[in-house]
Structures are given as C-alpha cells and as structure tokens.
Amino acid sequence: MSLTFDALADRARALVADGRRAVLGIAGPPAAGKTTLAVELIAALAPAPPAGLMANTWVAHVPMDGYHLADVELERLGLRDRKGAPDTFDALGYAALLRRLHEDEDEDEDIYAPGFERVIEQPIAGAIPIQRAARLIVSEGNYLLLDTPKWRTVRPLLSEVWFADLDQRTRLDRLISRHIRFGKPEPVAIEWATGTDELNAATIAATRDRADLLVPADLLHRIGRPPA
Structure with missing residues (x-):
C-alpha cells in the first residue's frame, strides 16, 4: 500500500505521544520538496493536537537554512563559490539549537532560531x-x-529523519525555476543547479539509506498542489 499524507501526519503526531518535545527532521537534496512537506504537515497538524496539548502552538517549523554562513564569512573563508556545501553551514550551531530544544523544553519562554531570506540569500538572526x-x-x-x-x-538530536525522495528530473526543473524566481539569470541558474547544487545533491543522496522513512516521489508530487 502506498504511503499517504495522512499516514505521515499520524506518524509525526505519534512522536510526541508521551508529551515530551520531539524534533522531526526532513532531509533531501535542494528542491526535493522538504519545505513544502514541512509546511503542509504543520498546517494539517496544528489544529489537531494529541490529547493534552494546545492547538496551533504545539507545532513549530525551524528550518536548518538559518545556519547558512553569511556571504561575508564565506568570502573570508574562500567558500563563496561553494555556497550550499556542507562546510558553508554552522553545523555545530544548528546542533546546539537542537540540544537546547530538548534540554530547555520546560524552562525558556521562547527560544529564537535564525531564519533564511531567499530574496537576499542571507541568514537572519x-x-x-x-x-x-x-x-x-x-x-x-x-x-x-x-x-x-x-x-x-x-542526527542523535532528531527523533526521526525522513528523506524527500523526489525524482531527479522534477527536482532539477524546480531548482532552476527557483533560482530564476529569486533573481538569477536563466544561464546562471542552470549552471548553478547543474554544477554546485548537483555536487551537493550527490553528497546528500549518499545519506538516503540512513533515513527512518523515505517519502516517495509520487506523494511529494501531490503535496502542496490545490485539490482538483
């Protein structure tokens, strides 16, 4: 039987059945649909919490992208042309946030995480x-x-990790379109998507078998589309 979005939502909800905080990770290469899946999951889950939890406030979305190093730091390190590669993120800073989410779940009023603004392609503290x-x-x-x-x-700080397993052709088409939408001329968008981004995608694809769950392409194609 093929995986359904409702089954994903049920699985995510079960992660907090004991009332403790859980962090669900969604991995995958650029433009695989990770953010769309996360946003759709939260929209479905927010109004329907497990017993004892408050609607809407019981779920939160915290992308890893806020831990991109800023361009000024990438320039200093000589990594500007590799932006998006593993060493162009603050991996230990991201891990520190995840650790704090678990350790301070009943202490802090609010924990603040950095975001990422695609228009300027910079992290926002x-x-x-x-x-x-x-x-x-x-x-x-x-x-x-x-x-x-x-x-x-x-990885030890994530309760589960799902892998967005979108087919290559769709993913590349989406990635090129995204680069163009955020200001790259089409030739530059194609060069970046098939060059730097594709090297990173190969690195990410090699981690696929370590995921707890593969979210298949047919489901990713349906998520985020308006109903017919």
Whole structure:
C-alpha cells in the first residue's frame, strides 16, 4: 500500500505521544520538496493536537537554512563559490539549537532560531520564535544525515529523519525555476543547479539509506498542489 499524507501526519503526531518535545527532521537534496512537506504537515497538524496539548502552538517549523554562513564569512573563508556545501553551514550551531530544544523544553519562554531570506540569500538572526508550548518541531535541511565530524552531532538530536525522495528530473526543473524566481539569470541558474547544487545533491543522496522513512516521489508530487 502506498504511503499517504495522512499516514505521515499520524506518524509525526505519534512522536510526541508521551508529551515530551520531539524534533522531526526532513532531509533531501535542494528542491526535493522538504519545505513544502514541512509546511503542509504543520498546517494539517496544528489544529489537531494529541490529547493534552494546545492547538496551533504545539507545532513549530525551524528550518536548518538559518545556519547558512553569511556571504561575508564565506568570502573570508574562500567558500563563496561553494555556497550550499556542507562546510558553508554552522553545523555545530544548528546542533546546539537542537540540544537546547530538548534540554530547555520546560524552562525558556521562547527560544529564537535564525531564519533564511531567499530574496537576499542571507541568514537572519532571531527570526523564528519557538514557544515553550511547542512539542513537535519540524526541521528540514540538506545535511541532517551526513556522517562527517561536525554534522554527525545532528542526527542523535532528531527523533526521526525522513528523506524527500523526489525524482531527479522534477527536482532539477524546480531548482532552476527557483533560482530564476529569486533573481538569477536563466544561464546562471542552470549552471548553478547543474554544477554546485548537483555536487551537493550527490553528497546528500549518499545519506538516503540512513533515513527512518523515505517519502516517495509520487506523494511529494501531490503535496502542496490545490485539490482538483
């Protein structure tokens, strides 16, 4: 039987059945539909909490993208032309946020996480508030399953990790369109998507088998589309 969106929502809800905070990771290569899946999950889950939790405030969305290093730092490190690669993120800073989400779940009024503004392609500090009432945190990012010295600190802090397994052709089409939408001329968008982004996608694809669940392409195609 094929996986359904309702089954995904039920699985996510079950992560906080004991009332403790859980962090659900959604991994996958660029433009695989990670953010769309996260947003749709939260929209479906927010008004229907498990018993004892408050509607809407029990879920939160905290993307990993806020931990991009700023362009000025990438320039200093000589990594500007590799933006989006594993070493162009603050992996340990992201892990520290995840650790705090677990350790301070009943202490802090709010925890603030950085966001990422695609129009300027820069991280924005303190952009995402996480309220104390939040039990399920959904966090998507490229490298959640990467087994390198800095990134391997992340996986133990995620309750589950799902992998958005979109087909290559659709993903590349979406990625090129996204680059164009946010200001890159079409030739530059194609070069970046098939060059730097594709090298990163290969690194991410190699982590696929470490996921707890594969979200298949047929389901990812349906998520986020208006009903017929």
